[in-house]
Amino acid sequence: MNWDYLLSLFMGGLTRGSIYALIALGYTMVYGIITLINFAHGEIYMIGAFTALIAIGVLTLAGWNGTAILLIAAVAAVVYAAAYGWTLERIAYRPLRHAPRLSALISAIGMSLFLQNYVRMAQTANFLPFPNLIPEFAFLKPVAHIVRSSELVIYAVTALVMLLLTLLVRFTRMGKAMRATAQDRDMAMLSGVDVDRVISLTFVIGSAIAATGGVLIASHIGQINFYIGFLAGIKAFVAAVLGGIGSLPGAVLGGLVLGWTESFFTGYVSSDYEDVFAFLFLVGILIFRPSGLLGRKQMEKV
Amino acid sequence: MKAEFKKSLLAALWFMFLTFPITVVRVNTIERTVAWRWERLIWIGAATFILSFIWRRLLHRKQTGRREVSAGEVRPPSRWKQMAADPRLKGLALSAAALCFLVIPLLFSWNKTILVTNALIYVVIALGLNIVVGLAGQLVLGYVAFFAVGAYSYALLNYHFAVGFWAALPMGAALAAAFGLLLGFPVLRLRGDYLAIVTLGFGEIIRIVLENWNALSFGPSGIDNIPPPGFFGLALTLRQTHIAIYYLMVALTLLTILVVHRLQHSRIGRSWEALREDETAAQAMGIDTTGAKLSAFALGACWAGMAGVVFAAKQKFINPGNFTIWESILVLCIVVLGGMGSIAGVVLAALVLVILPEALRVFADYRWLLFGALLVLMMVFRPGGLVNARRRAYAFEPSAPEKSERP
């Protein structure tokens, strides 16, 4: 048995899984609060990556140095993704708050299609190279064939984001308002929670986290195009469902489990059917454990 | 007025900020140059300023409109609606439309005829999806998979067993329906949003399998030399074949319209609509929701399968690239634009959405952008579609005056 190979697959799975987890957090938060799958969430992730790429391009040509570029690009990506998320909710979802779910879902698909093609037409349909901004850490040299420094950063950032989000939801006033809204929107409204604001904020936070993931993975893989959000979005959704949609730790767990299974599947079985595998996985979960690993069983109110 | 002006101005500024990096800046990493396209920012600002007025106006109208209806005020039907309700006029309009379609190959060029054939293929597919999404309310996103099943079943049956077109037509439909059931069983318990993603996954699975399973499908290179349909053993030129296929599609479209219309106004069709409106209530009123869903999946899929067979025969060559998620989304756009559940609307929308991008190249470039916007706008402002489906009115002889008419 080749232990290095096994270990590299494990680390690769952890990388994928972390990114799925970062995107899945946004899905799960939005779903928890307005029970809508935000189909355009993957597009927000893509827009975050593009914004970073543009910032990097402009700053590099202006002669800035590495670390400053990294920071400014990351901030720009997060700010812009958050702004897009906020606008998206205002335009495509808020007017449909009381419409049938089918309508909101179709609107979400429309938004996803629109944003993809907006970037395709305003920028390009081709793949663009994305510079690796994370320096190679010297202490990782001996194990470079197993884990790269950009991956180490991905793990660290994912853990940090998860921690911050948990603190926010658990201990702040806003977090309390979010939990109240998720449980019963009407009751929350009656007890003085500004539900519209809570929903907006959920989109903003979810989008910002997705953009973080977008920048990290783009820098790790080294290229992006307008279409990257589509598949990543769907897989992150699978992760959210796997973990139990509506549950924050579930999203992370689901992301990691999906990342690892995918990594081992492509490493040991076949890479042709990588995407088929994720979908079959989804169907399997939904049939055998629709409430996910950490989700609670939902009873419909009759 | 001043407040409105301010709102629009804010919206314009916000969108200028939002679109600034992606629309204005274009970094060329190879030549190491940055193109600043400031003029775009001005366009976006101006457009947002105006659109913001319209947006708020429409939203306002929608909300006040809803209030009027909820107040129980019955508006008299408009002249248009009265005219549309007249069966004689309706018959006249239908025969005129049918006549138009019959003379198209005589009046227009070969290419245009093929384009209309394409549009009619989409009409049939969309009417099938309309059963699933419009009537039964099940959002199936990977619908193109059934189209692929139809096309590949003709191509493969012909390649391996020399099955002819006319035999393949019902077989393709039956196979697609079987796949509809196959998809239906595992997803029966899923509600709206899960169903959408799983079926989208199903569509992708079929495409990826077709791309990778070379032994079955010849992979990305596809299948060539698919024979056109035979028409009474006549030896037709290529051009004549295309015209024959055109008339075949007209006939198939009429058949689809007839069957879907009859299904819609039947016991089965009503159970689909009840399912769409409220699944729990439908089941409590005695509808076998499992059966209703499966029948909608199967009957919806079979039209896509049939259209797929014709598509393969018309193209002579198919590969997995013909059956991407975009086709599914285009068909969804057609159903949404046409008004879910309205046959006339769906037919009209299919013709518009397929023919317009071909006729206007400018439109073609912006096609998907516009389709995305279209889906959002339709849902926000006209969820019923452009053509409002009128409910069937039943006539009864006036019975004895009602005793307890007033509560």
Place this chain on the structure above:
Amino acid sequence: MTPLLAIRQLTMDFGGLRALEALDLSIHPAQTVALIGPNGAGKTTLFNCITGIYRPTAGEARLQAADGRSTSLQGLKPNQVTALGICRTFQNIRLFGHMSALENVMIGRHCRTRAGIAGAILRNRRTRDEERQAADDSYRLLTKFGLARHANDPANSLPYGAQRRLEIARAMATEPRLLLLDEPAAGMNAQETQALDRIIVRLREEEGVAILLIEHDMRLVMSLAQRICVVDYGRKIAEGTPAEVRRNPAVIKAYLGEDESMEAHA
């Protein structure tokens, strides 16, 4: 006489929460039984258990089928329960909003008609006759409920009281022998409630249908019910004739605990 519906030791748990505990209840043919109790006492949960929407944790409900045999409702789907002759209305009106009032009632006829896909496509004589018959039957029902003039209007455009009546008409179209009404008078004014009272009396007398009624309007309950069953925290705390229940100290306590006295209502 054997009861039409016999509920034995019915228990329903949601996670750690016990919504119904070992509940017994019998309903005889053509009898009207009222189920009362504070909000959250488990009344609607009982409906959901009987109609197959929830699967009870323990205990069962048995229905005296049309052929006289006793059938367990355990494990049946809602549509199968409806086919056996139990139909319900919903507390929060659940009509098929975009369909016309007539079509709503025709949905109720669904389980008593047969036409399938082939029939729909071929539209043969049998299908057409059946369709016409279903429309006529439904229209007759609408007339009976004073809704005939709304026949072709979308259900969600009907006035509130009419929507409540339409729900009952739709349920009656399934030819139930037991009708479950979940707060039919909720949100109605006094006049509408009176009309509802007359309708329910007529259903009982003309159709011979048994009724299980959840209602908070005590005047309606006292006027309609032959027996009253009081539940609180998922348990039956009293059962008897209206007069007996009114005097029962446990009932008074349960209601006073909620700051509502029976006398004030009655």
